[in-house]
Amino acid sequence: MGKLKEWFQGPQDITEAEAVEDYAVGRVPHHYRWPIPAIILVLLGNSTAMFWFSLGADMTYQVGWPKVWIPILYMVVLATVIGAVIMKLASKEGLSLNLMTRGLGFGYMGSAVTSLIYAINFIFYFLFEGTIVSHAIANQLGIAVDSPMGIAIFATMGLAAIWFVWKGMSSMQFLQTWGVPIFVVLFAFCMWQLANDYTPVGFAGWQPKGDGGSNAMWMVLNMANGQIVFQGLLATDYGRFAKPGITHKGTATIMLGMLIPIVAVMLFGACLAYTLMPHIKSGDVWSHALDPGFVFPMVIGVVGVIFTIITQIRINVMNLYSGSIALSNTMDMAFNYRPGRQWWMVLVWAFGVLFYVCNILQYTGTFLAITGILTNTWVFIILTDYFVCRKMLGLAPTDFVEYRKEYLRRWNPSGSIALAVAVAIGAAGILGAYPMVFASFIAMLVGPVIHVIISVATRGRFYFSTFPEDMPTRWRPSQRYQGPRPDAAAMSYASSR
Numbered sequence: 001m002g003k004l005k006e007w008f009q010g011p012q013d014i015t016e017a018e019a020v021e022d023y024a025v026g027r028v029p030h031h032y033r034w035p036i037p038a039i040i041l042v043l044l045g046n047s048t049a050m051f052w053f054s055l056g057a058d059m060t061y062q063v064g065w066p067k068v069w070i071p072i073l074y075m076v077v078l079a080t081v082i083g084a085v086i087m088k089l090a091s092k093e094g095l096s097l098n099l100m101t102r103g104l105g106f107g108y109m110g111s112a113v114t115s116l117i118y119a120i121n122f123i124f125y126f127l128f129e130g131t132i133v134s135h136a137i138a139n140q141l142g143i144a145v146d147s148p149m150g151i152a153i154f155a156t157m158g159l160a161a162i163w164f165v166w167k168g169m170s171s172m173q174f175l176q177t178w179g180v181p182i183f184v185v186l187f188a189f190c191m192w193q194l195a196n197d198y199t200p201v202g203f204a205g206w207q208p209k210g211d212g213g214s215n216a217m218w219m220v221l222n223m224a225n226g227q228i229v230f231q232g233l234l235a236t237d238y239g240r241f242a243k244p245g246i247t248h249k250g251t252a253t254i255m256l257g258m259l260i261p262i263v264a265v266m267l268f269g270a271c272l273a274y275t276l277m278p279h280i281k282s283g284d285v286w287s288h289a290l291d292p293g294f295v296f297p298m299v300i301g302v303v304g305v306i307f308t309i310i311t312q313i314r315i316n317v318m319n320l321y322s323g324s325i326a327l328s329n330t331m332d333m334a335f336n337y338r339p340g341r342q343w344w345m346v347l348v349w350a351f352g353v354l355f356y357v358c359n360i361l362q363y364t365g366t367f368l369a370i371t372g373i374l375t376n377t378w379v380f381i382i383l384t385d386y387f388v389c390r391k392m393l394g395l396a397p398t399d400f401v402e403y404r405k406e407y408l409r410r411w412n413p414s415g416s417i418a419l420a421v422a423v424a425i426g427a428a429g430i431l432g433a434y435p436m437v438f439a440s441f442i443a444m445l446v447g448p449v450i451h452v453i454i455s456v457a458t459r460g461r462f463y464f465s466t467f468p469e470d471m472p473t474r475w476r477p478s479q480r481y482q483g484p485r486p487d488a489a490a491m492s493y494a495s496s497r
Helices: 002-007 016-021 036-047 050-063 069-093 097-141 148-165 169-197 214-228 230-239 248-279 285-290 292-335 341-355 360-390 413-430 436-458 488-496
Strands: none
Touching: 036 169, 036 230, 036 248, 036 292, 050 069, 050 097, 050 214, 050 248, 050 285, 050 292, 069 097, 069 214, 069 230, 069 248, 069 360, 097 148, 097 230, 097 292, 097 341, 097 360, 097 413, 148 292, 148 341, 169 248, 169 292, 214 230, 214 360, 214 436, 230 248, 230 292, 230 360, 248 285, 248 292, 285 292, 292 341, 360 413, 360 436, 413 436
């Protein structure tokens, strides 16, 4: 039993300060590493988010069964590959992707921009999940969801999530450990009640609202594309705590441990929506069927509200945590301001309250397109920098990624210009210059190509301001490299190890 417990819990010999700050702007030390099962357990909070019930129903409604498997498999396969690769790199370095971005082609001010992009994602998802739970409570109490009382419900639930995640990974693990069995029991009760009170609609009844043709397929692939990188990024925020020697098999296991339950939740979301649509008598039928805050109370009443609250808190602690990591890096780089990771959660919460008055659920498709443009392009540039510019072209070391401000340039034009150009091309699609559904795909392919071209043209001059003298390296700069070089002692020491 003792060994089993070790698999599912993080390190215990840590200080309270370590737990609260969670190395948001530094390397995770060896004594603060977590076993794979414990990381998966934390990530299960994401797997059971209400967002997935809604997304699964929406995708199925666009293309029907069995075509919905195409975007689902696209998301799972690519998210697993991308997540496994970046998580292994993050665990090796003990750094969040926000910190690694500084040395992987963007410079420290460039990484402040990408961290802000990342934080915006979590503000949206915090809003999304919080909106669902506030709808559930407000509808049960007969309160208008956009009234001052509705806003107060949203704000209160957000503060509860902050309380649970104030002490970082250690407190989140406690919540997720006990949240999983509670979720399973309440969800099983919901499906049992659904089977008793309604006639569940099977796969054959999951028909698309239109013809389910190529336009609809591109629409749902665009939705899935907004998740292929984001899910890897989310997992990496926790996977950086994995042991440095973890293999790609280990990181892929973490990704699949999170993604496989997501698929099940998406399919259950479709089942619930198609089953309940004929029984929704007022309002926009499909909007209600997509909203778990409406669906679960409809099936199991007050228990459905409780179920929604528990699930929302479990996922929103993750949104708050990852948003705080991103904002910590942004403000550290841009203003050298470090009030503490936990205070940035309060800012995420404040933005959530500010924008709650908007019905965020109606903008999901557009937001996922924008996410695909910004987030996918950023991460594909980083991966290209590591595997092409470093490993293939020898323009920077591969045995470490520098993140400290004193050794880096403010801006590396390679990543910064590539991201700006790719985002501009993607934005043109969002604004109607070409079909929006292609925007994220085009941007995430164009950005890495431009990055390699500029990196080769500048010959690696913008990776370092001065080479870090305390980092032994086996790297031998290629002839095309013209930036600061490691001294002979560092190279000799690394070769002897």
